[in-house]
Amino acid sequence: xxxxxxxxRVKKGLGVTMMLLLLLFAAIPTLWALLLSVRxxxxxxxxxxESPLALTLDNFFKITRSDFPSALMNSFITAGSSTLLAMxxxxxxxxxxxxxxxxxxxxxxxILLLLRMAPPVGFVIPLFLxxxxxxxxxxxxxxxxxxxxxxxxxxxxxxxxxFAQVPDELIEAAIxxxxxxxxxxxxxxxxxxxxxxxAAAILGFLVAWxxxxxxxxxxxxxxxxxxxxxxxxISYDSVDWASIAVASIALTLPILPLMAIANRYIVQSLSGAxxx
Amino acid sequence: MSxxxxxxxxxxxxxxxxxxxxxxxxxxxxxxxxxxPLAGMLALSFSDYHxxxxxxxEFGLRNFxxxxxxxxxxxSIYVMSVLSLFGxxxxxxxxxxxxxxxxKIVGRWRLGRVLFLVPYAVPHVAVALIxxxxxxxxxxxxxxxxxxxxxxxxxxxxxxxxxxxxxIVADTWTNFPFTMLIILAALQGISPDLDExxxxxxxxxxxxxxxxxxxxxxxxxxxxxxxxxxxSLKHFPMIFVMTKGGPGRSTQATNFYAYVQTFxxxxxxxxxxxxxxxxxxxxxxxxxxxxxxxxxxx
Numbered sequence: 001x002x003x004x005x006x007x008x009r010v011k012k013g014l015g016v017t018m019m020l021l022l023l024l025f026a027a028i029p030t031l032w033a034l035l036l037s038v039r040x041x042x043x044x045x046x047x048x049x050e051s052p053l054a055l056t057l058d059n060f061f062k063i064t065r066s067d068f069p070s071a072l073m074n075s076f077i078t079a080g081s082s083t084l085l086a087m088x089x090x091x092x093x094x095x096x097x098x099x100x101x102x103x104x105x106x107x108x109x110x111i112l113l114l115l116r117m118a119p120p121v122g123f124v125i126p127l128f129l130x131x132x133x134x135x136x137x138x139x140x141x142x143x144x145x146x147x148x149x150x151x152x153x154x155x156x157x158x159x160x161x162x163f164a165q166v167p168d169e170l171i172e173a174a175i176x177x178x179x180x181x182x183x184x185x186x187x188x189x190x191x192x193x194x195x196x197x198x199a200a201a202i203l204g205f206l207v208a209w210x211x212x213x214x215x216x217x218x219x220x221x222x223x224x225x226x227x228x229x230x231x232x233x234i235s236y237d238s239v240d241w242a243s244i245a246v247a248s249i250a251l252t253l254p255i256l257p258l259m260a261i262a263n264r265y266i267v268q269s270l271s272g273a274x275x276x
Numbered sequence: 277m278s279x280x281x282x283x284x285x286x287x288x289x290x291x292x293x294x295x296x297x298x299x300x301x302x303x304x305x306x307x308x309x310x311x312x313p314l315a316g317m318l319a320l321s322f323s324d325y326h327x328x329x330x331x332x333x334e335f336g337l338r339n340f341x342x343x344x345x346x347x348x349x350x351x352s353i354y355v356m357s358v359l360s361l362f363g364x365x366x367x368x369x370x371x372x373x374x375x376x377x378x379x380k381i382v383g384r385w386r387l388g389r390v391l392f393l394v395p396y397a398v399p400h401v402a403v404a405l406i407x408x409x410x411x412x413x414x415x416x417x418x419x420x421x422x423x424x425x426x427x428x429x430x431x432x433x434x435x436x437x438x439x440x441x442x443x444i445v446a447d448t449w450t451n452f453p454f455t456m457l458i459i460l461a462a463l464q465g466i467s468p469d470l471d472e473x474x475x476x477x478x479x480x481x482x483x484x485x486x487x488x489x490x491x492x493x494x495x496x497x498x499x500x501x502x503x504x505x506x507x508s509l510k511h512f513p514m515i516f517v518m519t520k521g522g523p524g525r526s527t528q529a530t531n532f533y534a535y536v537q538t539f540x541x542x543x544x545x546x547x548x549x550x551x552x553x554x555x556x557x558x559x560x561x562x563x564x565x566x567x568x569x570x571x572x573x574x
Contacts, residue, residue: 011481019377022370026392029406029449032417036409047420086305093302100295106570113562113569115310117506121534122551125544126316129325148309156302181294210399212513217539227401231517241409248402255397263393263457 036245044241059242067221068247071229076254078140078225079208082147086155086204091197094159095185099171109160115153120213123149131218138220146214151204158203158265162196163189199265202258209255226251314555320548327542339549349550351525352533358440359447359529360508366448367504368497371455376485378456379463389460396453404517407446408433411518436526439519443527446514451507455500462496463489502565506558530554 035048043054063069097108127146128137136142166189174184190197215225230247233240321339325331343349374392381388398406411432413419419429432438466489474484511529515521521528521536528536531554538547 015377015380018373022374022377023388023391025370025449026395026453029403029410030394030398032410033402033406035417045414047417047423089301089305092298096295096298100292100299102292102296102299106566109569110563110566111306113566114559115306117509117558117562117565118310118314119510119531119534119551119554119558120512121531121538121547122317122555123310123313125320125538125548125551126313129320129544130313130316145309148305149313152302152305152309175291181291181298185298212399212401212516216516227399227513230401230405241415244405244409248398248406251402252398255399256394259393259397260390 033245033248036241037249039242041242059246063243063246063250066243067224067232068226068229068243068250071224071226072250074140074219074223075209075225075227078143078147078223079205079211081140082144082151082208083155083201083204085144086148086151087197087201090152090155090200091159091190092185094156094161094200095163095189095193097156097160098163098166099168099189109157112153112157112160115149116157120149124214124217127214128217137218138222140223142218143215143223143225146218147208147211150207150211150214154207155200155204158196158200159193162193162200165196166192196265199262202262203265206255206258206262317548317551317555320545321552323545323548325545325548327538327544329542331545339546342546343549343553348525348528348533349530352528352530355440355527356509356511356529356531359443359511359527360505363444363447363451363508364501364504366444367452367455368501370448371452371500372459372493372497374452375456375459375463378460392456393453395450396457398450400450400513401517403446403450404514407442407449407514408518411442433519434523436523439523439527443511443514443518446518447508447511451504455504458496458500459493462493466492498568499565502561502568506561506565509554509557 036044037059038055038057039048039059040051040054040056041059043051046054096102097105123146131137131142136145170192171184171189174188175181179187210227211225212227215228219225219228226247230244230251233243233247322335322337323331324334324338378388378392395403410416410418413429413431416429422429430438432442470488470492474488475481479487510531512531512535515527515529515532519527521532530550534547534550534554537543537550
């Protein structure tokens, strides 16, 4: 049934216009950041149509001479380690929660959600005081531990979800054949839930990579992460917009491929129902 | 009971013990990394701890009594509510619109989905800084563009409502793709037969959407709204970077206010009390989400 009435064409035209406007809204800030990153610092306050050729790649070289690259490294180290740790602890727990008959699963799901939703300011106040006493301020260990509060609930929750989608019969059959629970987990369930595990690791990495609040409070210049280090380009009397743009791009680039892999699982692991 | 089923019961028992052993490390980790800090927060909220002066060892409800009479707290709750309601509404509406649009042209335009996802990949600090630059009149290409036509775009960040608007725009920009992803997945789960049947019965497209599609999307919409709402209670980087809570205290949302009391005014105990209040709100909402989740899965 193909509708070719003028009324339908108007509606379709409206729909297409709306989509284009929304695409503009989505794209302009990104394009603007890309443009800022290649603008010559002298002409940065001029509209692009007044000096369209005042472009340079110097901003990218300039930032390599700042503290920003080492902050990026700190981000990789802390986000990566806390994800790894949380996976080691969280993946078996997600498996057991999905497949066992232990009681209290509803409470477990509530606590996991609550930890995901709890305001970080609540965690950070006692952590900060404890870290001052324990000498963990501005250390990798301190930041990695703090990130566990972000990564662990997320990873357990999404692995619970992924393992729930692995048929029970698969594991039962393996155990009937004489496999131990550990073997059934490692050789049967985990391979079956591998896409989910990849997504859980990516999501964990993303929340830690994105963090600004914890790093702001419990790191100093030694282990500062990239999101906090960007703020150094804002000084009391001036703002280095070109470097900010380059840094924003550097912060986003590692995320894009991860997002491309994980986007379909984001849906499942965040909104998908966990069987209680 | 036959010996066979006894054996099986024993095996099940063994199995359940094995499962429990797999959960224990996670319970310990959650206890150390989450429960202990939260208990600390609760203890601090009853204390009189000050970052510089320390504590006199007094415990009591003083901070909570102060909360009730704190005009700045009332203001912060108002700011948080405005940011949450308008921000979440915009994200849900725009995200759903884009999802419906993409769904109609899905397959033909894979790249569209990716393009709309990019804002979601940008870390919040970068989002805040990019929008700060777009809201800085001397720098913004938007201002320069309207100047060509002799129109002066007002400076948003210097007025109360403008600053609120700016934060909502930045928040919406980075978070609408989340709504889009989830609604798109829900749309793809709806059988196309339903639309066709409605069309055959003579229903218009708008009617089909409102009476057929929308009710089927309700669970997903509810879930997305709740998730976004809870995240919006945690507003921090945008406020910190774009407005610092200003002008005045006009964008000082509760989470940010707790930060100000704790780390700028050194009033740790009072900051912890505000955090407890926020935590209770999160506990209520997450309980509701967990219930909802239980109902969806059964």
